[in-house]
Amino acid sequence: MDTIYIEKEVAAHPRTLRICERYPRARQIPINRYSDVFNSRTQNFREQKANPSLILAKKPGKLIQATPPGYHVGGENNYYFSHMLNCVYDCRYCFLQGMYQSANYVVFINNEDFFDEITRTANQHRSASWFFSGYDCDSLALDPVTHFVDDCLNHFEKTPNAFLELRTKSTQIRPLTNRSPLHNVVVAYSLSPAAIVAAEEHGTPSLEKRLDALKTLQDNGWQIGLRFDPLLYAENFEDLYHQFFDQVFESLDMGAVHSVSLGVFRLPKGFHKKLVRLYPDSKLLAAPMDLRDGLMTYPQSEELSMRKFCTDKLFTAINKNQFFPCS
Amino acid sequence: MNVMDDELLSPVKSYTTRMSLVCIITALPAESRVFIDSLKLKPILDHGWRLYGNSGHLLLQTGLGKLKSAAATSAVLHLHDDIQAVINVGVAGGTDAIGTQLLAHCVVDQGSGFSTYPHLPPQRVVSSLPSTTIETLDKPSDDYRAGVSFDMEASGIFSAASPYLSSGSVQCVKVISDNPDAPLGEFKKDDVTALVSTTVPVVNSLLDWYAVSAKQSSIEKDVQHLANTLTSKTHHSVNDKLQLSRLLHQHHALSGELPELTALPETTSAASLRTQLNALINEHPLRYGDSS
Ligand code: SF4
Numbered sequence: 001m002d003t004i005y006i007e008k009e010v011a012a013h014p015r016t017l018r019i020c021e022r023y024p025r026a027r028q029i030p031i032n033r034y035s036d037v038f039n040s041r042t043q044n045f046r047e048q049k050a051n052p053s054l055i056l057a058k059k060p061g062k063l064i065q066a067t068p069p070g071y072h073v074g075g076e077n078n079y080y081f082s083h084m085l086n087c088v089y090d091c092r093y094c095f096l097q098g099m100y101q102s103a104n105y106v107v108f109i110n111n112e113d114f115f116d117e118i119t120r121t122a123n124q125h126r127s128a129s130w131f132f133s134g135y136d137c138d139s140l141a142l143d144p145v146t147h148f149v150d151d152c153l154n155h156f157e158k159t160p161n162a163f164l165e166l167r168t169k170s171t172q173i174r175p176l177t178n179r180s181p182l183h184n185v186v187v188a189y190s191l192s193p194a195a196i197v198a199a200e201e202h203g204t205p206s207l208e209k210r211l212d213a214l215k216t217l218q219d220n221g222w223q224i225g226l227r228f229d230p231l232l233y234a235e236n237f238e239d240l241y242h243q244f245f246d247q248v249f250e251s252l253d254m255g256a257v258h259s260v261s262l263g264v265f266r267l268p269k270g271f272h273k274k275l276v277r278l279y280p281d282s283k284l285l286a287a288p289m290d291l292r293d294g295l296m297t298y299p300q301s302e303e304l305s306m307r308k309f310c311t312d313k314l315f316t317a318i319n320k321n322q323f324f325p326c327s
Numbered sequence: 328m329n330v331m332d333d334e335l336l337s338p339v340k341s342y343t344t345r346m347s348l349v350c351i352i353t354a355l356p357a358e359s360r361v362f363i364d365s366l367k368l369k370p371i372l373d374h375g376w377r378l379y380g381n382s383g384h385l386l387l388q389t390g391l392g393k394l395k396s397a398a399a400t401s402a403v404l405h406l407h408d409d410i411q412a413v414i415n416v417g418v419a420g421g422t423d424a425i426g427t428q429l430l431a432h433c434v435v436d437q438g439s440g441f442s443t444y445p446h447l448p449p450q451r452v453v454s455s456l457p458s459t460t461i462e463t464l465d466k467p468s469d470d471y472r473a474g475v476s477f478d479m480e481a482s483g484i485f486s487a488a489s490p491y492l493s494s495g496s497v498q499c500v501k502v503i504s505d506n507p508d509a510p511l512g513e514f515k516k517d518d519v520t521a522l523v524s525t526t527v528p529v530v531n532s533l534l535d536w537y538a539v540s541a542k543q544s545s546i547e548k549d550v551q552h553l554a555n556t557l558t559s560k561t562h563h564s565v566n567d568k569l570q571l572s573r574l575l576h577q578h579h580a581l582s583g584e585l586p587e588l589t590a591l592p593e594t595t596s597a598a599s600l601r602t603q604l605n606a607l608i609n610e611h612p613l614r615y616g617d618s619s
Contacts, residue, residue, distance in 0.1 A: 002450045003432075025450065027458050029432045037444045044446075044493035047540075051449050051495075104446075195616035235612035280576035281546060287613055 003027045003053035005037050005104075015109040016056050019145055026054075033057075038085070038102045046278045048103035049090055054145075059083075059108035063117045067132060070327035073186070073225065073259040075130035075163060079121060082136035083108050083148045089138060089169060090202035092282050093230055096136065098271020105137075107146050115155040122162040128184075134167030141170040149175040156184055165225065169204045171213040181221040186258045188225030189214055193244035196232055200284055207244075211251040223258040228314075229326055230265035231306050233287040233298050238309055245313045254317040262310055263326030264303050272296035349537045350385040350413045351530065352400060354480050357519035358417050359388040365527050376403055384534065385410065393436070393463050393483030400487035412496040412537045415484045416526055418504035418519055419461060420469070421476030425509055428526055429476060431499035432458035436482035438465055443485045446495035452536045453500075453529050461499055469510045476501060498533060500526050550575045553585055557600060560593055567597035574604040581611035 001023045008030050010016050020028060031037055034057035067078040085106040086096055097103075108114075122129045133139045133152070143149045149166065153175065156164045163184045176187060192200075194207040205213070214224050226248065234240055248254075265284065267275065269291055276285055290299045297303060307325070314323065353359045359379070362368065368379035368386050376399055377388035385407065389399040396415075404410055415431075423429065430453055434443045447458065460475045463482035471477075481499050488497045502522045505511045554572045557563075563571060578586050586607050594600045 003447050005444075025455070027432065027447065027450070029444075029458065031444075036442065040444060040494060042489045042492070042494045044495060047493055047495045048446055050540075051446075053446070193615065199615055232615075233613065234615045236614045236616065240615055276573070280550070280573070281580045283580045283613060283615075286577040286580045286608075 001026050001054050002051065003029065005029045005031045005034070005053060005055040007031055007034055007055075007057045010056055010058050010109050013109050015111070015147075018147075019054070019056060019107070019109075022145060023054075031055075034106050038100070038104060038106055041101060043101045043103075044278075045097050045100065045103045052086070053104045055104055055106045057106055057108055058110045059113070063114050064121050064131070067135075071132070072130065073165065073188075073261065073324050074321075076127050077121075077125045077129035078132065079118075079129060080132040080135040081114055081118070083111065083114060083133065083152075084137040084142065084146065086136070087138045088141045089204045091204065092200040092202070092275075092279060092284055093232070093265055093267075095267055095271055097278060098267060098274045099136075105142065107142070111148060111151045115152075118155065118162055119159055122159060125161075128161050128163055130163045130165065132165045132167065134165070134188075138168050138170055139166040140168040140172045140175075143170075143172050143175060147175075153179065153182060153185065157182055160184060167227065169201070169210060171205045171209050173213050173217060176217060176222055177220050181223070183223075186223045186225045187214075187217050188227050188259070190227045190229065191244075191248060192228075192232070193240045194247075195240060196234075200232065200282075207247070211248065215251055218253055218256065224252070225259045225261070226252075226257055227261050228310060229261060229263040231262065231310060232265055232284055233302060233306065237306060241310055242313065245310070245317075249317045255319075257318060257322060259324055260314060260318055260322050261324045261326055262307065262314070264298055264306055266295045266297040269294055269296055348380075348383065348385055348407060348410045349534050350387055350403065350407075350410050352387045352389060352396070352413055352415045352480075352484055353523075354389055354391050354396065354417050355519060356388065357516060358523045359386055360520055361523045361527060362386050362416070362530070365531075373406065374402065378403065383538065389480060389484075392479050393465070393481075395483070396480035397483030397487040400484045404488060404491040408491075410491070411541050412492065412498070413484065413488055414530060414533055415481055415497075415499040416523060416530055417478060417480065417501055418522055419476040419478040419501035420467075420471060420505040420511060421459070421503045422471050422473050422506055423457075423459075423476070423503045425503055425506060426522060426525060427503040428456055428529065429459045429461075429501050429503070430456045431461040431481060431501065433460040434481045434485045434499060435460060435462045435475075436486070437462050441482070441486075443482070443489070444494065445485070445497055445499070446493070448495075448498065448533060448536060452532050454532065456500070456529060459501075461501060467511055469505070469507075469512070471507045471510075476503065496537075500529060500533075502526055546579060549585060550579065553588075556588065557591065558597075561595065561597055561600055563597045567601075570601060571597065571604070574601060574608065578604065578608050578611070581608060581613060 004026045034055045064079045064081045067080050072078045165186045167188045289296050351362050371378045371380050379386040387403050389396040461481045505514045
């Protein structure tokens with residue numbers, strides 16, 4: 001990390017000081033609001049991705065949001081939160097590229113405010129509530145810097161009516177394996193065939209490493225989730241995904257998997273347009289695509305056949321009550 | 328008449344990428360002289376702007392003040408759409424020692440209070456130069472403040488460049504020429520060249536860095552050059568041109584190369600050219616893995 005922007009309001013916070021200590025040679029630039037840097041209009045996401053800066057800030061306003069319809073794993077009350085914005089990985093299909101002007105990482109250091117709001121929100125409901133982390137970032141990838149997961153697990157340990165999903169592709173699982181598993185936490189991995197990982201998920205751990213991490217977590221008693229999202233179109237789709245699912249099924253105890261979800265590549269039209277502008281040579285953007293309900297996605301017949309192939313294959317290894325397809 | 332390297336401003340004849348340009352922007356002749364000499368730049372007569380160049384670099388001398396710097400920057404970026412980055416170099420007042428070189432991490436326009444944050448290059452590129460806020464004043468001042476250096480051009484350059492270039496493609500390197508111990512009244516104009524000369528290594532390093540980045544993204548230029556060649560033969564509307572360049576990119580994504588001109592015999596319409604291109608693209612199905 002070469003450059004750290006620090007909101008003046010959090011400059012003296014112990015978490016800010018700890019993170020800065022990790023990068024003693026970084027330029028430290030004081031700012032008033034993270035949005036002054038992060039939302040500035042002339043930024044180029046692709047250019048910044050080569051050399052991202054870190055922004056340390058206090059997240060103002062509403063910290064917990066309701067998830068979009070269909071985003072759940074069986075719970076009634078579903079929310080998401082983002083303790084950071086952006087991701088250390090560089091998946092070519094990532095919607096963050098369409099959403100943000102900047103590839104800089106924003107880390108919010110007011111963890112306690114998140115936790116207070118989680119408790120308040122959970123207490124509004126009679127039934128348990130789900131809180132999804134990793135919506136605007138990867139939940140674990142920058143944890144050696146942020147140490148968020150430890151604080152978060154400490155909080156959920158004391159909040160039994162709240163369930164947490166940590167969504168990740170990272171193999172930084174030490175904060176989990178260092179402690180006893182929690183009944184109300186699911187660690188969910190996004191998985192893709194190895195050839196797609198290599199071509200489209202730049203900088204991420206290989207499929208093999210992710211499966212190793214999942215197996216370790218399972219062996220340690222943690223509940224795991226599998227997210228096959230996005231499925232990507234390919235002429236050799238069935239070969240790719242057939243081999244891939246076999247590899248997943250061989251590596252894990254599928255009967256003990258908490259939840260499995262699946263969805264095809266889809267992006268809001270504006271995000272897709274931006275992605276084409278940023279990465280016109282991306283292979284996945286050369287696939288046939290249609291605009292349906294404001295989303296750029298594969299033609300319906302293609303989508304249905306991809307979904308059917310994968311669902312049929314999944315049901316050879318899991319039960320219907322483990323399955324939550326994305327709409 | 329243009330006395331510069333022919334290649335620089337002549338129309339593109341093939342779709343071989345030509346070198347990207349980085350434009351150094353200074354205010355004063357004494358600042359310009361440093362780079363005219365070190366980069367062996369030649370004058371270019373271009374709509375009355377003080378412009379110098381070689382095959383990879385331009386130098387624009389704007390004159391003093393943010394209005395002049397904004398007007399000249401905007402005009403030159405409009406005329407030369409292949410400028411990839413600009414670097415404002417010059418002297419500034421501040422609280423650091425005379426001769427301290429600084430990279431701007433924030434440029435504030437004193438008049439409007441508007442701030443700009445350039446996306447900074449990696450430290451290794453700028454030899455870990457310290458960074459600062461540059462405040463652009465309308466009139467010279469000796470009201471020195473810690474953490475802020477003063478100049479009279481940077482905010483004009485940044486605001487004029489913003490419609491053309493990203494925040495990582497506009498940088499500002501300044502050398503302290505006056506401070507509370509040696510205020511502006513004591514400043515000798517003759518010292519400017521010597522002070523600005525000290526920035527040559529860091530400016531060269533930035534020029535090299537931009538040149539390497541341009542090479543990495545050269546496919547975009549190759550596509551545009553091929554598209555220009557094709558559209559010069561067949562009428563294309565703006566929308567046709569967009570569709571054409573999208574198809575050329577798709578061909579590149581799937582086959583790893585752009586189509587040969589010989590594979591695209593002359594057509595009478597943009598639509599039939601697209602039909603030809605689609606047929607070529609279909610020869611390369613999207614596959615992942617060893618067999619792709
Ligand atoms: S891991 Fe997730 S958040 Fe990170 S780049 Fe990939 S898709 Fe985006």
